[in-house]
Amino acid sequence: MNKDLILKKIGDWNQDFSYPLFIAGPCSVETPEQLDQTVGQLVEQGISTIRAGVWKPRTRPNSFEGVGAIALPWIQEVKAKYGVKFAIEVASPAHVDEALRAEMDVLWIGARSTVNPFTVQDIADSLKGVDIPVLIKNPINPDLALWIGAIERIAQAGVSSIGAIHRGFSNFNDTKYRNSPTWQIPIELKSLFPDLPLLCDPSHICGNRDLIQHIAQKALDLSFDGLIIESHYQPDKAWSDAAQQLTPGSLGNLLQHLKTRKVALDDPELQSQLEVIREQIDHVDREILELLSQRMSLVEKVGQYKKLNNVAILQMERWNKVFQTRPEWAKSLNLKESFAKDLFKLIHTESIKKQTEVMEGE
Structure with missing residues (x-):
């Protein structure tokens, strides 16, 4: 395990990101209208970094797997219109190439990709010589070594603006959450790599919008560096993960009621x-x-x-x-x-x- 990785804190990333870092947006890009409406309303709530799924790795075939690269021009138009940054998931070197050509600001590697070292290595190889923030979600199964391995592979490609996303772990015994929080694993990751920015994805942990406030606050209480939350202007009509998405207004209300904690006492x-x-x-x-x-x-x-x-x-x-x-x-x-x-x-x-x-x- 390489504990001496060169990692930058969010404030040291090459682009101007706020701290704590709040990223929000739809589970997936569906139509130009859906994207424009959602982003416009999120900007009104103070969100300046948008997430949106273009390619959606799914467990089973015949599920909605995203509209694909046709969404990238829509994103570019919305970026120019509202002056926001965009984060999208990549699961292959081809995705990386298209995302970079479309001038995406942040890439993230999903849980289904993190679990496969071959996939992560392919993505890492495609990122050599590229200076862009890369966020790495924990693997689906509760395996800290796999998570660390993915971080190390991306770091060895020369990427220093790396962050980790805690999105919970599969657990057949958990009847409350879609993915069990299992907080001790991200806490252990942070203890091993204190300079690694750590974000929480309460949407995928909860699977239910009514639970998101509690998990989001818990993450901030544990000194997480930010949140990535799914938001859709008409969540009940969303093409994927409808139950866990918030309207931009509800998201704004949630953020207003969150309490950030001091990392250290100054008294x-x-x-x-x-x-x-x-x-x-x-x-x-x-x-x-x-x-x-x-x-x-x-x-x-x-x-x-x-x-x-x-x-x-x-x-x-x-x-x-x-x-x-x-x-x-x-x-x-x-x-x-x-x-x-x-x-x-x-x-x-x-x-x-x-x-x-x-x-x-x-």
Whole structure:
């Protein structure tokens, strides 16, 4: 992993982009009228960078896959008319070539492309010698290494104006969101590459316009550098992803109610108070680890007992008891039951490993 990639922050990109960076526009370009109406209304809401799908990689054939390159002249006309920048998705070197000839301002690589290193490399090769911001969406599956690999491939092509887009991850168990946020993955990405601009795509995470406000605010609370949100002047008539698109007016209202957070405290007294609390957290974390160490010592004794008495490691009665009682204990302590379940799955899995080591030892 190359942590020393040369990456520019949004303010250092060669073109003038606002910070936080808010990008909005239709899921896909449909007609010249739809594009003009939507962009005109978005400009009234203060949006100066527009997103729009020209080519739409879809999961299944016979779905609407975008109108294609015929939309590029429409975009050029709208750009000239309203003085906006445009971001479009590219999924092949041919797309890159056409987008550059049409003087697009930002390119993004979609989730279905990020998941394929061959596709990303082809796009990277076509970008050599090109100085344009490139945004890279996370892969569909929750694989941080694939996401990082795509970023590295584009950076190695000589592109330094790179940003990442968190659009959520496929999860068959998530009934609330179209794509699970799984916040720990973009947070880990940001910790590895602190200079990498990170945007959130709440439209694709939510799949439902009613949920977008919450996810957008959550992203800003986590110090994301911007948002990319789908907006259509008649969203219910959209040719793709109708349920997750906002009218420009609704988008403007959403942005007005978002709160941006300070990245760091500039008040020494407040900073001092925060450090005191953090020191207390560090102390508690140390105690937690000491208790876990004690628990594993007891687990090792259990393993030795089972080995001496020829008892199987996995005892389902005990397993079931742990996962019944621990969430109940958590609830009584004002902790989430789901948190306790996840925590003790990790602890119990490690306990099984520890007992296995004892069983396999001499």
